[in-house]
Amino acid sequence: MTEPFHARPPVVPPAVRPAATAALVAGIGRRLPGLRLLVDPTDRESYRRDETSYAPAGLPGAVALPTTTGEVAELVRLAGEHGVPVVPRGAGTGLSGGATGIDGGLTIALTRMDRVLDIDRGDLVAVTQPGIVNATLKASVAEHGLFYPPDPASYELCTIGGNLGTNAGGLCCVKYGQTREAVLGLEVVLADGSVIRTGGRAVKDVAGYALTQLFVGSQGTLGIVTEATLRLRPAPPPRTTMLVFFPSLAAAGSAVAGLAVSGLLPVTLELMDRATIAAVDDWQELGLDREAEAMLMIESDLPAAAAAEELAAAERICAAAGSTSMVRAADAQEADWLRQARRMALRALERYGVVHMEDVGVPRARVMDLLLAIDDAARRHGVETATFGHAGDGNLHPNFVFRRDASGALPAGAEEALAAVQADVYAAALALGGTVTAEHGIGTTRREWLVRQRGEGAVGVMRAIKAALDPAGIMNPGKVL
Numbered sequence: 001m002t003e004p005f006h007a008r009p010p011v012v013p014p015a016v017r018p019a020a021t022a023a024l025v026a027g028i029g030r031r032l033p034g035l036r037l038l039v040d041p042t043d044r045e046s047y048r049r050d051e052t053s054y055a056p057a058g059l060p061g062a063v064a065l066p067t068t069t070g071e072v073a074e075l076v077r078l079a080g081e082h083g084v085p086v087v088p089r090g091a092g093t094g095l096s097g098g099a100t101g102i103d104g105g106l107t108i109a110l111t112r113m114d115r116v117l118d119i120d121r122g123d124l125v126a127v128t129q130p131g132i133v134n135a136t137l138k139a140s141v142a143e144h145g146l147f148y149p150p151d152p153a154s155y156e157l158c159t160i161g162g163n164l165g166t167n168a169g170g171l172c173c174v175k176y177g178q179t180r181e182a183v184l185g186l187e188v189v190l191a192d193g194s195v196i197r198t199g200g201r202a203v204k205d206v207a208g209y210a211l212t213q214l215f216v217g218s219q220g221t222l223g224i225v226t227e228a229t230l231r232l233r234p235a236p237p238p239r240t241t242m243l244v245f246f247p248s249l250a251a252a253g254s255a256v257a258g259l260a261v262s263g264l265l266p267v268t269l270e271l272m273d274r275a276t277i278a279a280v281d282d283w284q285e286l287g288l289d290r291e292a293e294a295m296l297m298i299e300s301d302l303p304a305a306a307a308a309e310e311l312a313a314a315e316r317i318c319a320a321a322g323s324t325s326m327v328r329a330a331d332a333q334e335a336d337w338l339r340q341a342r343r344m345a346l347r348a349l350e351r352y353g354v355v356h357m358e359d360v361g362v363p364r365a366r367v368m369d370l371l372l373a374i375d376d377a378a379r380r381h382g383v384e385t386a387t388f389g390h391a392g393d394g395n396l397h398p399n400f401v402f403r404r405d406a407s408g409a410l411p412a413g414a415e416e417a418l419a420a421v422q423a424d425v426y427a428a429a430l431a432l433g434g435t436v437t438a439e440h441g442i443g444t445t446r447r448e449w450l451v452r453q454r455g456e457g458a459v460g461v462m463r464a465i466k467a468a469l470d471p472a473g474i475m476n477p478g479k480v481l
């Protein structure tokens, strides 16, 4: 396990009295005798962190694995009675510290609530429990000729509950939108243990405030999702895939801007810079063009002839922006390999050392400016950086890589350099009219940037909503706000 390595002081969650945790565990034993409850320290340790292995995190006092909404509601009620904070958790693949443990707190892992409750071809909806893995849901609906679009690169691991918690994005958001756009309704356990339903199966529904949209992306701070009604589409044709290489970041950024206004609607428009291309190619040996400064992966899911036209049009836009070469996947299997290689970009970089992944976003026409700002900040602060991301959405992931020496130590001054480069990249994203997080969430790792981005007034409204729904502050405290 990597030792904590962070650029800013740790977020200190509220202290939980050991007696309160012990009383809660005893209460759970009495009121929910059949529930799977982990209290052994070794078991609990594996629920301490999410994928931000470098961020500070507490050891949960207990980890509950409920199987029904009733159990979740009872757990939350009991936690409230004993004043013990609750951390909802899916697969723990989050990249902002949202599911990290709180010392002595109760982590509620939803992974055993993993059933698909209904797939309705007529209404084009699926009703599912939150613990199902994204890829499993996709496979289940595919058996009915249907398609659930949101596809985070972690889709073979992450859960629908976690996707709802973070409003996850992914590789095909550019065409189909983020998780929020795929949700029609939710069942949510609130901080007092009551259960509400929001939305429903109707595609158009404006009755009252948009609570469904409010809970999506709230990172478990307002309630626990125990069921979701998700919007499906008829399955599109298999994708046609093309890789385009560029001699400079500016040329790739210019192609992204050109594609954004072209009227084309590729299903994937992903970018990898030179360092990412090298890391992925070192690992997967795909024969990518390692001389290129950037690569775009562009895919179409239109029927074959229309897909060929769409990619030919995209190729012309890339050529006008200065692309140097292009390859098309020979068949669906080769396309799958290439897509998988892009999904493994973070893992490829992690082979080198500790990787801090950022998640900045800008309006699409400003992708070039953001790429250049990242490059400039990395050079000025001497931080090794590899950038990839969902360029079609204006969402880039600069990864700051810190290699260990033979003794396993990180370079001297790494924390200061990280803090400086992060601050410059966040400031650049905001100056370009963007965001410090496009899909991973504020969590614990970006909290101090929230006011800077949204302003005191808007964050004040967020605090008021939080106080109204969770007056005792037991739902995932220390996250987001």
Ligand SMILES: Cc1cc2nc3c(=O)[nH]c(=O)nc-3n(C[C@H](O)[C@H](O)[C@H](O)COP(=O)(O)OP(=O)(O)OC[C@H]3O[C@@H](n4cnc5c(N)ncnc54)[C@H](O)[C@@H]3O)c2cc1C
Residues within 6 Å of the ligand: 050, 051, 087, 088, 089, 090, 091, 092, 093, 094, 095, 097, 098, 099, 110, 130, 151, 152, 153, 154, 157, 158, 159, 160, 161, 162, 163, 164, 165, 166, 167, 168, 169, 170, 171, 218, 219, 220, 221, 223, 224, 225, 226, 343, 346, 347, 439, 440, 476, 479
């Ligand atoms: C290799 C890799 C690639 C990734 N690629 C992408 C990507 O392309 N796009 C993207 O958006 N993210 C990506 N991520 C980040 C991560 O996979 C997503 O944020 C994902 O949505 C987290 O799901 P999870 O089940 O792991 O949730 P967790 O990490 O367990 O939790 C995430 C948040 O949701 C909350 N939560 C979990 N379940 C519930 C629930 N039932 N009710 C309420 N709140 C809940 C948690 O409290 C936490 O705040 C990637 C991560 C990795 C490691």
